[in-house]
Amino acid sequence: MAPRRRQQFTQESIDQQLQQIHLLDQASSSENLEQLGPIIKQIHANRQQEAYLRTLQSLIESKDSEIESICGDNYQEFISSVSTLFSIKSYTTNLREKITSLDQNVSQVGKSLVEKKKALLQTKKTAANLDEAIDGLQACLRILDVVNRVGEMIKEGKYWSALRSLEDIESMPPTSLSTTPLFQHLLSSLPSLRGQIKDAVTASVKQWLLDIRNVSATIGSLALEAMEMRTRRWRSRREKDPMLKSSRVGSAVESITYEKTEYNVLDNDQLQVDFKPLYECIHIYSALDSLDEIRRSYQADRKAQSDLIIPEPLPLSSLHSITQEIVGYFIIETHVLNTTGSFRSEREVEDLWDALISRLSAAVEDILRNENDPDTYLKVKEALLGFVMTLESYSYTTTSIHQLILRLFEKYVSILEIKFGKRFQSIIAQDDFQPMYVEKESEKDSVMETVWLTREQRDQLRKSTAPLNLPWSQGFYLCCQDIRSFVHNFYQFIEGVAQHHRNIDDLLSKSLDAILTTSISESIANRVQTIANVSQIAQVITNLEHFEISCSELERSLTNIRSSQRGGTIRVKAAGSFIATRTKAIARITEAMSSKLEDFGLSEYDWTAPHRADSPSMYLYELVNWLTTVIDSLALKDTYKEEAYRGAVSYIASCFLDFLTGRDIPMMNENAIANLLLDVDFLDEELKRNNHSHGAAFAELRSMTSVIMSDAVSAYLVASIRQTSYPAVKPKRLAALLEKLARCGLESRDAGSRERGEKRRKEAEAVGRLFPGESR
Numbered sequence: 001m002a003p004r005r006r007q008q009f010t011q012e013s014i015d016q017q018l019q020q021i022h023l024l025d026q027a028s029s030s031e032n033l034e035q036l037g038p039i040i041k042q043i044h045a046n047r048q049q050e051a052y053l054r055t056l057q058s059l060i061e062s063k064d065s066e067i068e069s070i071c072g073d074n075y076q077e078f079i080s081s082v083s084t085l086f087s088i089k090s091y092t093t094n095l096r097e098k099i100t101s102l103d104q105n106v107s108q109v110g111k112s113l114v115e116k117k118k119a120l121l122q123t124k125k126t127a128a129n130l131d132e133a134i135d136g137l138q139a140c141l142r143i144l145d146v147v148n149r150v151g152e153m154i155k156e157g158k159y160w161s162a163l164r165s166l167e168d169i170e171s172m173p174p175t176s177l178s179t180t181p182l183f184q185h186l187l188s189s190l191p192s193l194r195g196q197i198k199d200a201v202t203a204s205v206k207q208w209l210l211d212i213r214n215v216s217a218t219i220g221s222l223a224l225e226a227m228e229m230r231t232r233r234w235r236s237r238r239e240k241d242p243m244l245k246s247s248r249v250g251s252a253v254e255s256i257t258y259e260k261t262e263y264n265v266l267d268n269d270q271l272q273v274d275f276k277p278l279y280e281c282i283h284i285y286s287a288l289d290s291l292d293e294i295r296r297s298y299q300a301d302r303k304a305q306s307d308l309i310i311p312e313p314l315p316l317s318s319l320h321s322i323t324q325e326i327v328g329y330f331i332i333e334t335h336v337l338n339t340t341g342s343f344r345s346e347r348e349v350e351d352l353w354d355a356l357i358s359r360l361s362a363a364v365e366d367i368l369r370n371e372n373d374p375d376t377y378l379k380v381k382e383a384l385l386g387f388v389m390t391l392e393s394y395s396y397t398t399t400s401i402h403q404l405i406l407r408l409f410e411k412y413v414s415i416l417e418i419k420f421g422k423r424f425q426s427i428i429a430q431d432d433f434q435p436m437y438v439e440k441e442s443e444k445d446s447v448m449e450t451v452w453l454t455r456e457q458r459d460q461l462r463k464s465t466a467p468l469n470l471p472w473s474q475g476f477y478l479c480c481q482d483i484r485s486f487v488h489n490f491y492q493f494i495e496g497v498a499q500h501h502r503n504i505d506d507l508l509s510k511s512l513d514a515i516l517t518t519s520i521s522e523s524i525a526n527r528v529q530t531i532a533n534v535s536q537i538a539q540v541i542t543n544l545e546h547f548e549i550s551c552s553e554l555e556r557s558l559t560n561i562r563s564s565q566r567g568g569t570i571r572v573k574a575a576g577s578f579i580a581t582r583t584k585a586i587a588r589i590t591e592a593m594s595s596k597l598e599d600f601g602l603s604e605y606d607w608t609a610p611h612r613a614d615s616p617s618m619y620l621y622e623l624v625n626w627l628t629t630v631i632d633s634l635a636l637k638d639t640y641k642e643e644a645y646r647g648a649v650s651y652i653a654s655c656f657l658d659f660l661t662g663r664d665i666p667m668m669n670e671n672a673i674a675n676l677l678l679d680v681d682f683l684d685e686e687l688k689r690n691n692h693s694h695g696a697a698f699a700e701l702r703s704m705t706s707v708i709m710s711d712a713v714s715a716y717l718v719a720s721i722r723q724t725s726y727p728a729v730k731p732k733r734l735a736a737l738l739e740k741l742a743r744c745g746l747e748s749r750d751a752g753s754r755e756r757g758e759k760r761r762k763e764a765e766a767v768g769r770l771f772p773g774e775s776r
Contacts, residue, residue, distance in 0.1 A: 054096075160283060162197050194288060201277075201284045202294070206301070208277035212332055213305050215273065217321060219328030220390075222265040227390045266335060278336065282343050291343070299348055302333070306356050314363035319380060323387040326356060334394045353396055361404045368408065374419060374489065377412040381405060381493055406503070409493055413511050420486045421519035424479055428523040431475025433536040433543070435635065439467045451480040451546070452553035471635070476543045479520055480550065486515065487558065508558070509571050516574030520547065525581040528588050534596075537589045538634040544582040545637075551575040586640060590647030593630070597623065597651060605659070605675065607668035608744055613675045616682035624686045645692045649683070653697040656680065660701070660740075661733040667744035673705050700728040707734060708741065713763040717770070731770040738764035 266273045278298075285294040309325050311318075330353060337344045364380060371377070384405055388398045438444045444466050448458060451472070461470070470477075490511065494504055521544075528540050555572040604619070631644045656676055659665055680702070684695040703726055707716050715721045716729065738760045745757020 160280060160287075197284065198288060198290070201281045202297070204277045205281040205294070205298075209298075209301050209305070212273065215271065216328030216332065217325040218271055219265055219273070219331055220324030220326065221328075222263075222268070222271065223327050223331055223390050224324060224386050226263045226265060227386055227393070231389070265331060273332070273335075275335065275339065279340070282340055295343060298343075302352060303355075305329070306352050309356065310359050310363055312363070314367055316367050316376070316380075319364070320383045322360075323383050326360070327387060327390050329356075330391060330396060331394060350397075354400075357400050361400060364404065365407070368411070372415055372418075374412055374415050377408055377415070378493060381408060381412075384408075409504075410507065412493055413490065413507060416486060416489055417511055417514055417519075420482055420515055423482055424515065424519040425523045427475050427478045427482070428520065428527050431473055431478075431527075433473050433475070433531070433539040435469035435539065436472055436474050436477055437467065437469050441466045444468070444470075447477055450484065451477060452550035452557070453546075454549055454553065457549075472543050472546050473539050476546055479547075483512075483515070483550075483554070486511075505570050509573075512554070512570075512572050513574045516547070516551065516572070517577040521574065521577040521581045525584050528581075528585045531588070532592050532595070534589055534592050534630055535634060537585055537592060538636050538640075541582055541585045541589075541636060541640055544578045544585060548575045548578045548582070551578065586643050587647070589644050590651060593627070593644065593648050594651040596626070596630075597648065597655075605672060607659075607665050607672040609669065609671040609675060612671050613678060616679045617675075620679055620682055620686075624683065628690055628692075642692065645687065646694050646697070649687065649694040649697045652683065653680075653701060656698070657701050657704075657733075660704070661736040665740065667740045667747070669741065669744045670709065673708060677702070677705055677709075700730075700733075703728045704734055704737065708737060713738070713767065717766055731767050735764045735767040738767060 265271070281294060282291065285291050306329065309329065310322060314322070330349075333344070333349050333352065337346065337349055364384070368377065368380065384401060388401045388405075392398050436447070438447060444461070444464075447470065448461060453461070487508075490508055524540060524544065528537060531537050531540070551572045551574050555570055558570040558572075605617075627645070627648055631641050631648070634641060634644065636644070656679075659676070660668070660673070680698050684693075684698065687694055707713060707726060707729060713734075716726055716734065722729070742757045742760035742764055745753045745755075745760055748754055748757065
């Protein structure tokens with residue numbers, strides 16, 4: 001089998017194939033290198049063929065001799081073969097030349113292609129580097145834009161968004177950019193940016209703190225107005241429903257009612273307080289793990305603001321505005337405490353509250369230290385009470401303020417006592433102590449509504465028609481009017497004050513007792529000592545009786561008022577003082593009458609009368625007539641009239657006794673004693689005839705003179721007889737009388753009288769030895 005002939009490639013076919021190849025197609029993004037493969041294979045095949053031909057030529061040349069021999073043998077065949085070989089040789093030579101030329105062309109073409117390939121690869125590498133650089137720059141630009149945007153967000157107040165953007169930068173997945181110096185520089189600048197965010201949000205909350213300080217007074221004003229409206233609403237409802245009388249604003253019943261119409265002082269038509277800056281600051285600081293830092297800063301700032309609320313000294317005129325600011329301050333603190341979780345603690349707010357309230361209490365007490373106007377205390381109390389009630393509704397402890405109000409109340413009451421005490425003293429000093437005259441029924445009704453009377457007295461006066469004289473004087477009416485005014489002012493201060501009623505009741509009792517005792521009763525006692533008119537003194541006694549009645553009636557009416565408010569019992573103990581003053585007034589009647597009695601000539605006796613009289617002294621008729629006329633005409637109870645009679649008779653008896661035993665009359669005789677006893681009998685009989693029996697006042701005088709007139713001195717010296725028959729006779733008084741009788745007898749010219757005088761002297765000495773320590 002003949003060997004397979006290798007495919008032959010002519011120069012023309014190779015050139016034709018090379019012309020069809022386009023290495024760089026302008027319209028294509030890829031190279032046409034794959035088309036060079038077949039051509040290169042063809043060239044390689046031609047080179048193999050050329051090598052084969054060279055081998056064959058050498059073989060031919062080596063075989064020429066052999067061939068020649070063979071050709072000789074086979075000349076014809078040889079000639080044809082040689083011819084064929086020469087043809088092949090010629091063709092081979094031509095082919096070799098063409099292959100060489102083709103190889104040179106292919107080499108030139110390949111070299112150009114390699115250079116183009118290298119240039120293309122370099123271009124692609126440069127393009128890739130450019131793309132990578134562009135991507136890096138774009139990434140850098142994006143990061144730089146985020147960083148720049150962070151600054152803008154800080155300026156715009158979008159602090160949380162700015163902080164999130166920084167977190168996004170830190171949380172970027174690793175890229176080729178992550179290892180660049182630019183990115184590392186950006187990462188190193190993030191703490192500074194966080195610091196800028198922190199500083200900006202801090203500045204924002206500082207400005208917010210300044211803003212809320214400026215609106216605290218407005219918040220407090222709205223809260224106090226709301227509390228005042230709430231109080232008025234509840235007072236109106238309480239007046240309509242008796243069951244609510246004992247319930248105050250803030251009680252459980254009232255609180256349930258108020259919850260339906262609660263007023264938000266932080267968000268209303270007049271004011272809206274935005275807490276966003278604080279909340280955002282807390283959020284940012286929490287994200288930065290610095291919450292304790294802003295908490296301490298906030299506490300310090302609020303402490304500094306609270307220190308600025310109360311000026312030193314505190315102007316009284318600005319107390320109301322200051323309480324408004326304090327109320328607004330703590331309403332804000334309550335809202336912050338309730339809406340910020342653990343940012344604020346109750347202890348921190350309580351510390352601020354305790355410190356501020358302590359300073360407020362000290363400042364209020366300081367400005368009122370020298371204040372004597374009770375109306376000022378009422379204004380301060382109203383300001384503090386609204387303040388207390390408002391903050392109680394926000395669950396603040398107001399015990400110290402209530403204690404302050406009670407301390408102010410005590411001082412207020414003491415000022416009231418002084419003020420009303422002076423008024424009562426003025427009323428007593430200007431009272432004419434004449435029955436009060438009313439001309440109209442309306443005047444009588446008005447007076448009866450003012451004074452305190454028993455039911456019987458009130459009924460009796462209702463039956464009387466005007467015009468008439470009332471039992472008491474104008475002074476009593478004015479005192480009752482001012483007592484009611486005092487009680488009104490007293491309760492006006494404690495109205496709305498939630499405190500123990502017993503303390504208030506005790507204080508009212510003490511105040512009323514002090515006023516009634518010192519300013520009225522003692523003033524009357526002092527005034528009555530200067531009054532000589534018996535009828536005026538009688539009016540004083542009548543007034544004192546009504547004051548005594550007023551004490552019990554006042555106690556009853558005040559207790560009823562307090563019982564309706566669940567209070568205790570009020571005790572008025574001044575009645576005893578009025579009783580004591582009444583006793584002094586009765587004694588003063590005796591004194592006044594005694595001074596008048598002296599004008600009737602009680603001492604106009606002939607103490608050494610030569611004989612005994614047959615009828616009483618003439619002055620006694622006039623005295624008895626005057627005495628009965630004056631005493632019976634007094635507007636007094638019969639008991640007091642009898643007391644006046646008793647006092648007058650006792651005074652006369654003491655005068656007579658002093659005549660007998662005193663030093664004013666040096667001597668007397670038995671006739672004078674007999675005349676004096678005659679006058680005593682007459683006076684006693686006249687009083688009995690007028691149903692005034694007060695003969696007991698003359699008991700000692702009668703008993704002592706009976707010893708003398710019955711010549712029973714020797715019997716008197718016997719102790720048993722003296723104790724049974726003459727218990728009222730004092731030895732020294734009897735001795736003094738005996739001395740006067742002895743002196744009169746001894747100075748007489750009559751021997752019998754002198755003898756009798758000596759006897760009286762000895763009797764006087766004997767009686768004087770009895771009980772030497774006993775006084776007259």
